[in-house]
Amino acid sequence: MKLASLRDGTRDGRLLVVSADLSEAALAPYVTLQAALDNWEEARPQLEMAAEALATGRMDDAFPFDAAACESPLPRAYQWADGSAYVNHVELVRRARGAELPESFWTDPLMYQGGSDGFLGPRDSIDIFDRNWGTDFEAEVAVVTDDVPMGASPELAAERIRLIMLVNDVSLRNLIPGELAKGFGFFQSKPASAFSPVAVTPDELGGAWDGRKLFGELRSSLNGALFGCPQTGQDMTFDFPQLVAHAARTRSLCSGTIIGSGTISNRGEDGGPGKPVSEGGRGYSCIAERRMLDKIETGDFKTPFLKDGDTVRIEMLDDAGQSIFGAIEQTVAEVERR
């Protein structure tokens, strides 16, 4: 089952069921995705009936699906917590500044509490006031959970995963060092994220989801050129049930909680940092990682961060070349302070 939220002038959008090939949609029997998640046991069979009717041409009011008319599946959420499960990414960032990776990073997940009060739509512009903020994208995978009790094991957490999405975790790189130096984590350096047009149930993903990880090539393009195509099932040190259990260690999680994987990052074939796409590698899911390679190789950060007018596209295709989650496609816009 695939679900989306139509932008309809309300704060939480209008829930849609979407066909597997993303060609058609219909109004769902629940008004909002949060309402469905709050009552998933009852909502799920009703949503499945609607999805089935859509798939078999029995939905009278079906209409063409338009990702550009959508909000993020949850236009706002009660929780967005982002892990950093691809430790290769963390190691690379540290290596570029000559810092060691603590051994514990391989056993204790990194996770930060993100802002969840308003997400960008998958085709919304990324509005910034200042090009010197160092705007970057981060292509990730995220899951949406049902209620998770405090202290839940990874096994229990696995049973509470309801939906899978893609994310662009927009980051303002030049604000990060100052903010992290203050010791309280990210805040201004992590503005609103954007999620893929559709959220997908685990069963719909078939072999691409094994209950713990998503398997597929996450394609990030910058101004039309492929920038990264790592395998999401590879080099993921902590799987989603582990990340959810980490989040629930000292408190319960509410239905509609979104837990992210962190930037997808594969090692190179030699076990070192991966090569750029142009050199036959799998490239990078954010500009910062490319810059770390610049620094390691040349001593300088060469690749620029995003500027006004730059467009990022993030997508995953199935074996038949069909987009699974729809594409996040966002253009940076330098705007005036009002």
Added chain:
Amino acid sequence: MKLASLRDGTRDGRLLVVSADLSEAALAPYVTLQAALDNWEEARPQLEMAAEALATGRMDDAFPFDAAACESPLPRAYQWADGSAYVNHVELVRRARGAELPESFWTDPLMYQGGSDGFLGPRDSIDIFDRNWGTDFEAEVAVVTDDVPMGASPELAAERIRLIMLVNDVSLRNLIPGELAKGFGFFQSKPASAFSPVAVTPDELGGAWDGRKLFGELRSSLNGALFGCPQTGQDMTFDFPQLVAHAARTRSLCSGTIIGSGTISNRGEDGGPGKPVSEGGRGYSCIAERRMLDKIETGDFKTPFLKDGDTVRIEMLDDAGQSIFGAIEQTVAEVERR
């Protein structure tokens, strides 16, 4: 106007208008506080009419107000961001470990993104699995905002403050050093917070609110003994409009965003750290601060953190001795993992 959320088996509670003296309540014309905040221009006059009817005995279905039957005013929220506006508190914590306070801490607010997907009710137990977590309370003040545009000035932010509440920002002190060392801020060390039984509009506070700060004595008691009674209007380096503007620097804030002051902390009369209540001082709004004094004075942390059965009470009284926000009163309970 005073508002509360009755625990009614739903996820967001049932909005109540509450009399100024907290003796009576009635169902509000909006079902939930979030729904009212999402539509404040329309909701406000309707809620005021209900509050006025309650105040003048014209509300037929009024009933005695029971803080113990309440959720936090927002049982869950889209955002909870906590500042650290009483720099005295930060300075003391740093001094105890021999660290300097960076000069920028006086001009650039500290703020962390807190978990907002589920708050404890004002009389709920604080459930912990492990006494070694070092459970502590933090007595604070918080505001609830309407929508705030990205880049809002403190002046604009001030106009968007809708409600004021008290907070117990529960903290697991022994998890903090390890978590902050990882560099991504608090996560497991900040379990669910609890808010005062009622949230109060600025106009209702009269002279206790000047549009920027709350003025009053915030009384924290531990097992019935007064532990702290600092003045909230004193030593607040960053006022609420500044904290809200800080949060909105790179992204807009959604209606129902909660912004906290951080632990209330007054300097002593000599300009140094304040004295305990037992020595005629204003005491402390968290145990950690008392322990810092222990450490500075004796070289050891003497005052223990909260243990199973300990009760914390947080309240503010008006000049007539009447509770303004109702009392947060919570008992720590060591519970078994399920």
